Amino acid sequence: MKEKNSIYKYLTTKEVKKIKEFVKGKETPFLIVNPKKVEENYDNLHSLMPFAKIYYAVKANPMDEIVKLLEKKGSNFDVASIYEIDQCLRLGIPPERLSYGNPIKKVEHIAYAYKKGIRLYATDSWEDVQEIAKHAPGSKVLFRIILEGGNADWPLSRKFGAHPDMIYQLILKASKMNIIPYGLSFHVGSQQRDIGSWDNAISFCKYLFDALKQHKIKLKAINLGGGFPTRYVHSTHPLETYTKYVTRFLQEDFPTDFPEILIEPGRSMVGNCGVMVTQIVMISRKSSLDRNKWVYLDAGKFNGLIETIDESIKYPIFWEKAKKTDRNTEKVILAGPTCDSMDIMYEKYQYKFPKGMKEGDKMFILSTGAYTLSYCSVYFNGFPPMKAYILK
Numbered sequence: 001m002k003e004k005n006s007i008y009k010y011l012t013t014k015e016v017k018k019i020k021e022f023v024k025g026k027e028t029p030f031l032i033v034n035p036k037k038v039e040e041n042y043d044n045l046h047s048l049m050p051f052a053k054i055y056y057a058v059k060a061n062p063m064d065e066i067v068k069l070l071e072k073k074g075s076n077f078d079v080a081s082i083y084e085i086d087q088c089l090r091l092g093i094p095p096e097r098l099s100y101g102n103p104i105k106k107v108e109h110i111a112y113a114y115k116k117g118i119r120l121y122a123t124d125s126w127e128d129v130q131e132i133a134k135h136a137p138g139s140k141v142l143f144r145i146i147l148e149g150g151n152a153d154w155p156l157s158r159k160f161g162a163h164p165d166m167i168y169q170l171i172l173k174a175s176k177m178n179i180i181p182y183g184l185s186f187h188v189g190s191q192q193r194d195i196g197s198w199d200n201a202i203s204f205c206k207y208l209f210d211a212l213k214q215h216k217i218k219l220k221a222i223n224l225g226g227g228f229p230t231r232y233v234h235s236t237h238p239l240e241t242y243t244k245y246v247t248r249f250l251q252e253d254f255p256t257d258f259p260e261i262l263i264e265p266g267r268s269m270v271g272n273c274g275v276m277v278t279q280i281v282m283i284s285r286k287s288s289l290d291r292n293k294w295v296y297l298d299a300g301k302f303n304g305l306i307e308t309i310d311e312s313i314k315y316p317i318f319w320e321k322a323k324k325t326d327r328n329t330e331k332v333i334l335a336g337p338t339c340d341s342m343d344i345m346y347e348k349y350q351y352k353f354p355k356g357m358k359e360g361d362k363m364f365i366l367s368t369g370a371y372t373l374s375y376c377s378v379y380f381n382g383f384p385p386m387k388a389y390i391l392k
């Protein structure tokens with residue numbers, strides 16, 4: 001029987017052993033990424049949605065090794081900036097496999113992307129549509145619809161997309177310009193655990209496909225964005241449940257003319273592939289009567305754990321010396337090493353650890369493969385960005 005709250009709920013005994021071996025003698029904090037798991041995630045998604053073209057969202061974990069590995073597997077890439085475009089091209093990925101998915105783009109960056117061969121763009125505004133038509137003529141454009149995304153653990157939606165009525169008008173105008181209104185896109189919010197969000201989004205797509213057909217505009221594709229969850233403290237359905245329902249929603253709304261499907265996994269592709277290793281800098285209390293024990297780690301909001309803002313993402317965290325048989329636990333507040341009072345990871349949600357933790361002990365923060373490395377500050381308080389290693 002596996003202990004309810006133990007590292008072995010997430011990793012195999014072999015994996016834990018390998019990681020503990022790897023950690024020896026290395027200065028913390030750092031991230032270890034297991035490429036085998038990335039491959040597994042890719043294969044799993046590909047087999048569950050064989051009809052979908054996968055565009056890995058590079059921003060989730062932009063390590064060259066990961067991008068290269070996914071390229072070999074046949075993945076395409078969702079890039080957010082010309083810098084990610086340059087990275088992919090440098091790694092030998094042809095521009096036809098890139099989608100410039102950020103609706104917020106400088107004019108010069110659109111021109112640069114076009115010059116480099118990028119012919120697929122996402123947009124959500126008339127301003128951007130005009131710039132794409134001017135600086136990336138003849139390109140395919142996906143129009144992003146806005147969604148509430150309210151119940152995602154890391155909502156992304158409010159900033160991006162436009163109301164379906166506005167998208168409708170945009171596409172009508174775009175159809176008279178020198179670009180191809182290719183389809184629609186959306187993002188249900190990252191770490192979206194609610195399957196119903198996709199149902200809602202796909203119905204909007206169906207409505208727009210039909211409405212535009214009346215004007216002889218035939219949209220071809222739907223980009224389902226990201227949002228599939230990875231495994232943190234709070235449980236989610238397994239990936240196959242999400243893909244099964246999403247497939248069903250698509251089939252119900254598009255029974256005859258099934259559109260080309262794109263999907264842009266970030267978190268679900270790399271989240272469970274990383275383990276952050278940190279050290280306890282100090283353990284203290286604020287007064288003699290303080291019932292709260294503060295545990296300060298050498299990793300915090302500014303070097304890897306920014307998604308703990310509002311305690312949004314709750315990573316599984318384990319003490320290196322924890323044993324399966326530990327019974328005597330205590331609650332603690334977890335904070336980072338910088339001089340910024342925002343650098344507290346978890347205060348409302350108190351993690352429980354076995355008693356006996358000491359300064360210098362290591363802590364393993366699991367499921368940190370996504371949105372950690374790419375979110376590190378550069379020398380805030382002098383702390384360098386976290387190092388990252390590929391587990392061989």
Ligand SMILES: *Cc1c(COP(=O)(O)O)cnc(C)c1O
Nearest residue numbers: 057101190226227264265266267
């Ligand atoms: C961030 C992002 C993704 C990845 O989302 P996840 O929730 O990490 O899977 C996909 N598409 C776009 C346009 C994004 O901005």
